[in-house]
Amino acid sequence: MAKSSETSNKKELSPEEREGLLKTLKARFEKNMNRHEGLEWADVQAKLEASPEKLWSLHEMETTGGEPDVVGHDDRTGEYIFYDCSAESPKGRRSICYDREALESRKEHKPKNNAVDMAADMGIELLTEEQYRELQKLGSFDTKTSSWVQTPANIRKLGGAIFCDRRYDTVFVYHNGAESYYAARGFRGSLRV
Structure with a gap:
């Protein structure tokens, strides 16, 4: 039982990590509007807040130097697409x-x-x-x-x-x-x- 609890905790951020990551992602989103013209941060944030495991993945991208950012939106599925946007390979x-x-x-x-x-x-x-x-x-x-x-x-x-x-x-x-x-x-x- 403890093992599955550890596994689920592993892929969840603390409230502080979550807040810090969302702040970082929002700042990057606003600084690089050319990557996602026509998209609104509030819509992206709502999707992120509904997907804690995806937030965890973005945190992993961020902590390894990837500087993830939104680069598109799939109108068919409603998903936002993030790529690593660091200047050099993470x-x-x-x-x-x-x-x-x-x-x-x-x-x-x-x-x-x-x-x-x-x-x-x-x-x-x-x-x-x-x-x-x-x-x-x-x-x-x-x-x-x-x-x-x-x-x-x-x-x-x-x-x-x-x-x-x-x-x-x-x-x-x-x-x-x-x-x-x-x-x-x-x-x-x-x-x-």
């Missing part, structure tokens, strides 16, 4: 390989974690290449870093993974062995609320 999610299989394949010098599991633990998804390109229309991101993105199964099956960055005012998509990791490579996530 600091708390760098030096990681792509997924668990890649992590386990390393014999030595293993990274501490992998992007796919970290995202799942946070309750978010890695950006797709398409979502990454959408994000780059809102500003210049990853001009000094790079970010793993969801890798198509056929590439992953062959041992590879893909990542993106922005250089020379252009978004590039590259490949690497999924087991590779670099101090300047992390991942960006998305969350629907």
